[in-house]
Amino acid sequence: MTTDEQDGQLVQGAKQGSLDCFGQLYHRYYASMVALAYSLLADRHLSEDSAQEAFAVACRDLQNLRCNDKFAGWLAGICRNVAKQMLRTRKELISNDHTPAADDKSEGDGVSETIRRAVWQLAPADREVIVLRYYNDLSYEQIAAVLGISELAVHGRLVRSKRKIEKILRRNGLMKDHDEKITK
Amino acid sequence: MTKKSQNNDWLDEAISKAICGQQAIPDFEKWKSVHPSAVEYLRAFAGKTKNFTTWRMVMKNRITKLAVAAIILAVISGIYHFNGSIDGANTAFAQVVEAFQKMSCMRMVGTKTRIREKAPRTIDSWTCFDTKTKIVKDMDGKVSLWNYETHEQFEYSPDTGKITVSQMPEGSSLKRMSPSDLVDELIQMGKKKGSTIERKEGTFNGSHVEIFDLTMTDGQNTGKIQLRVDPQKNLPIAGEWQTFEFDVNVDNMSVRFEYPQNAPKDLYDVGVPRTAEIVRAEQPMIRGRLVNAKGQPVKGIVDFGVEKPLATNESGEFSFLVPAWFNDTMQKQIGYARNLEKTLSRGFLWGGKKEQAELKIVLEPSVRITGRVVDAESRGLDDAKVELWVAMPSGGWTNISNNPWQMKKEGEGRFTFEDVPVGLPMDVHAEKPGFQGRTPMAVVAGATTVTLKDIVLKPLPGFEEKTQWNARLSGRVLDEKGNPMPRLEVHIGVGTITFNDTTNSRGEYTLTGLPQGKKIQGSVYADGYGHTMFRVVCDTPNKNFDIQIFPQGYELCNKPAPGLFVEKWLNSPPITLEQYRGKVVLLQIGVYLQTSTQELEKMKGLLRRYGDKGLEVIAVHMRLENLDWAGKVTEEMILDFIKSHDIKFPFGIDDKSEKVRDKVSNGRLVGNGAMYALYNVKATPALYLIDKKGIVRISPKRDDINEWIEKLLAE
Numbered sequence: 001m002t003t004d005e006q007d008g009q010l011v012q013g014a015k016q017g018s019l020d021c022f023g024q025l026y027h028r029y030y031a032s033m034v035a036l037a038y039s040l041l042a043d044r045h046l047s048e049d050s051a052q053e054a055f056a057v058a059c060r061d062l063q064n065l066r067c068n069d070k071f072a073g074w075l076a077g078i079c080r081n082v083a084k085q086m087l088r089t090r091k092e093l094i095s096n097d098h099t100p101a102a103d104d105k106s107e108g109d110g111v112s113e114t115i116r117r118a119v120w121q122l123a124p125a126d127r128e129v130i131v132l133r134y135y136n137d138l139s140y141e142q143i144a145a146v147l148g149i150s151e152l153a154v155h156g157r158l159v160r161s162k163r164k165i166e167k168i169l170r171r172n173g174l175m176k177d178h179d180e181k182i183t184k
Numbered sequence: 185m186t187k188k189s190q191n192n193d194w195l196d197e198a199i200s201k202a203i204c205g206q207q208a209i210p211d212f213e214k215w216k217s218v219h220p221s222a223v224e225y226l227r228a229f230a231g232k233t234k235n236f237t238t239w240r241m242v243m244k245n246r247i248t249k250l251a252v253a254a255i256i257l258a259v260i261s262g263i264y265h266f267n268g269s270i271d272g273a274n275t276a277f278a279q280v281v282e283a284f285q286k287m288s289c290m291r292m293v294g295t296k297t298r299i300r301e302k303a304p305r306t307i308d309s310w311t312c313f314d315t316k317t318k319i320v321k322d323m324d325g326k327v328s329l330w331n332y333e334t335h336e337q338f339e340y341s342p343d344t345g346k347i348t349v350s351q352m353p354e355g356s357s358l359k360r361m362s363p364s365d366l367v368d369e370l371i372q373m374g375k376k377k378g379s380t381i382e383r384k385e386g387t388f389n390g391s392h393v394e395i396f397d398l399t400m401t402d403g404q405n406t407g408k409i410q411l412r413v414d415p416q417k418n419l420p421i422a423g424e425w426q427t428f429e430f431d432v433n434v435d436n437m438s439v440r441f442e443y444p445q446n447a448p449k450d451l452y453d454v455g456v457p458r459t460a461e462i463v464r465a466e467q468p469m470i471r472g473r474l475v476n477a478k479g480q481p482v483k484g485i486v487d488f489g490v491e492k493p494l495a496t497n498e499s500g501e502f503s504f505l506v507p508a509w510f511n512d513t514m515q516k517q518i519g520y521a522r523n524l525e526k527t528l529s530r531g532f533l534w535g536g537k538k539e540q541a542e543l544k545i546v547l548e549p550s551v552r553i554t555g556r557v558v559d560a561e562s563r564g565l566d567d568a569k570v571e572l573w574v575a576m577p578s579g580g581w582t583n584i585s586n587n588p589w590q591m592k593k594e595g596e597g598r599f600t601f602e603d604v605p606v607g608l609p610m611d612v613h614a615e616k617p618g619f620q621g622r623t624p625m626a627v628v629a630g631a632t633t634v635t636l637k638d639i640v641l642k643p644l645p646g647f648e649e650k651t652q653w654n655a656r657l658s659g660r661v662l663d664e665k666g667n668p669m670p671r672l673e674v675h676i677g678v679g680t681i682t683f684n685d686t687t688n689s690r691g692e693y694t695l696t697g698l699p700q701g702k703k704i705q706g707s708v709y710a711d712g713y714g715h716t717m718f719r720v721v722c723d724t725p726n727k728n729f730d731i732q733i734f735p736q737g738y739e740l741c742n743k744p745a746p747g748l749f750v751e752k753w754l755n756s757p758p759i760t761l762e763q764y765r766g767k768v769v770l771l772q773i774g775v776y777l778q779t780s781t782q783e784l785e786k787m788k789g790l791l792r793r794y795g796d797k798g799l800e801v802i803a804v805h806m807r808l809e810n811l812d813w814a815g816k817v818t819e820e821m822i823l824d825f826i827k828s829h830d831i832k833f834p835f836g837i838d839d840k841s842e843k844v845r846d847k848v849s850n851g852r853l854v855g856n857g858a859m860y861a862l863y864n865v866k867a868t869p870a871l872y873l874i875d876k877k878g879i880v881r882i883s884p885k886r887d888d889i890n891e892w893i894e895k896l897l898a899e
Contacts, residue, residue, distance in 0.1 A: 030210030
């Protein structure tokens with residue numbers, strides 16, 4: 001039985017009012033949703049809030065989900081919207097720059113800071129896959145479910161995104177540095 | 185290339201370092217408390233949708249197995265049987281049947297309590313009518329799935345951690361594919377047994393239900409069934425089944441029924457870990473074809489004596505997948521083939537090897553065997569039992585199951601066997617109480633009619649012509665505390681004649697037709713008690729004889745273990761029990777490779793489960809020289825087995841029993857070995873648990889072994 005089919009059953013249960021089923025879905029996708037929101041918000045606390053809010057919205061709209069097997073992708077859509085909503089609010093409140101303010105990782109060295117900037121320069125879809133992969137160490141299977149694409153496609157997207165990061169790093173002279181280190 | 189991958193590794197690490205977040209830990213409880221309205225929203229849908237997944241109900245009573253369907257249908261059959269006798273019940277039941285037939289899957293959860301079993305057994309099974317699968321979860325963690333459409337069987341065992349896939353025999357089907365099949369079956373049953381039915385109203389878990397009470401009895405055994413039906417959904421929600429022998433309640437079963445909308449599709453859906461390795465059971469395939477003496481193909485039937493006979497195709501070809509349960513390390517088996525008209529046939533040997541086999545079976549005209557059974561004065565005897573026996577390659581004799589021949593008796597002791605297959609060594613046995621006779625063995629072939637010499641019945645060795653075979657032996661079988669033991673088979677064998685009876689709920693047995701004034705030997709077998717032999721002389725026509733049996737290892741219990749007597753350790757340096765002080769030792773004595781492979785697997789499982797908690801397993805094989813009752817075993821075979829099955833625990837071969845002559849009474853010395861005698865093995869292989877202080881504590885039974893191991897480990 002595939003993850004999708006399992007989801008389908010859990011969704012069916014939840015649709016019929018089973019809080020247990022919904023709880024299982026919550027456990028299954030909470031980390032993914034936090035990562036997804038983080039790719040937009042770059043703030044851990046806000047991301048967690050977004051993820052939780054996304055589940056609340058999902059709860060309310062669950063009866064509208066036609067294809068039970070596509071729960072993860074559907075939930076991801078909700079989560080993106082919630083996160084964007086938060087981002088808008090935050091932008092209005094604070095600043096226009098949504099590059100991560102190195103929130104709780106301020107001890108990061110120069111390299112990390114550059115990479116973070118590089119990641120946030122990527123297109124949203126590329127950034128999503130990178131953050132999903134590295135923020136909470138999700139598996140290809142989990143990422144595939146959330147993005148609604150195949151694991152192979154996840155791999156492809158990851159490789160492409162990493163190449164783009166590489167390019168950015170090279171432009172910033174970082175890769176060269178590193179190349180030299182290796183060739184020494 | 186290397187550089188690139190190194191780059192990637194570096195990049196991976198760097199990205200990970202740069203954006204790795206704290207692990208997001210889902211806290212659903214907290215979420216629920218923060219989002220009460222969302223929870224409310226979700227809950228509002230409970231029960232509103234038309235197809236509610238499952239009804240779950242908690243039943244406090246003790247529950248048991250016996251197919252839900254059986255209960256339901258027993259009740260239904262009761263109604264059919266008493267057609268019109270109960271007002272309203274018929275209509276009510278028709279509705280139940282209708283509702284029930286719409287269900288695609290039925291789950292049965294419950295318990296079964298038997299009078300002799302300490303703990304109730306749990307029942308958990310799914311029958312999916314639309315996918316034609318059945319899943320059964322056993323108490324010991326075994327899960328089996330039978331797919332009747334693909335004819336595949338999946339078996340997960342927690343002992344081995346593996347899922348074994350095997351092919352089910354062709355043509356096997358889920359007997360009760362729908363409740364209506366069961367109705368038919370049970371109508372027949374109901375007709376045989378007098379039954380009454382009563383319809384009542386009542387409550388179940390606080391809600392209103394209809395209760396159908398069915399009683400069936402045949403005088404000695406009474407079955408009482410109570411079925412609770414939800415009046416709204418018209419579906420049975422719980423059932424209870426009680427069996428009485430006389431007035432003693434021997435079996436109790438109680439189940440509740442669920443009708444899950446999403447039926448489990450595979451073993452994983454019912455909790456088997458996805459990490460379980462999937463292995464194919466070794467199932468050799470035997471192919472072959474039937475031809476006549478001219479080499480032309482013949483359409484017919486092949487019977488391997490293990491499953492139902494197979495039909496060949498038009499060109500006489502057949503293939504037979506040896507069932508996984510069939511232990512193919514055993515000796516050769518006897519099979520036979522014949523054409524559809526039964527005019528041509530042949531018996532053949534098969535098996536004994538694991539590789540595939542190719543059989544070309546040449547059919548010849550079937551044989552007719554005639555003969556006469558007479559007494560010492562050549563008078564024909566009509567009251568003798570006459571049977572055609574086939575010599576087994578291992579030296580024994582067997583009756584072929586579903587044998588192809590017919591026997592006719594023609595008076596004055598004359599008999600005829602028709603349609604006997606050629607090619608098998610056969611023998612005609614005749615017997616009547618106290619007497620027996622047989623023809624010398626011969627391979628039947630080359631003639632269409634064989635006329636045998638008269639078979640003279642002679643008194644059994646040790647008995648005379650005048651011995652009276654009319655004694656009645658009765659009594660009780662009692663356990664060590666003097667409590668009666670029901671459902672045990674009491675067996676007495678005199679020559680080739682056997683006498684059997686099963687004890688009733690009061691532990692009573694009765695055997696009739698025994699010889700008077702002669703010493704006869706019998707045995708009783710019980711799980712955990714092994715075989716108990718007894719000798720008795722029926723000195724009166726009505727002999728009363730109680731048999732007390734003691735659990736295996738009873739006399740050893742709570743005494744220091746008598747030590748290890750092993751001729752050769754096969755996979756370890758010599759060991760002593762002393763070096764295992766502080767550990768719990770499970771000693772397995774009387775292992776016989778041909779019959780104990782499953783038991784050895786079980787030991788592996790137990791060791792895997794409890795090994796790191798302080799359990800040690802030691803296995804001791806019986807002495808090899810006297811073993812041939814199920815096939816020879818050599819040291820190489822055991823070594824092979826140890827290697828191929830990755831057995832890590834010490835495995836030895838029992839020492840000569842003379843070594844312990846001074847430790848056991850001579851009467852118990854056996855050729856099976858010193859430990860076999862010393863530990864008084866009564867059923868093989870025997871298990872003994874030795875505690876951390878080196879004291880023998882118990883010979884555990886199958887159903888309480890885990891419990892005992894855990895108890896001793898905790899000491």
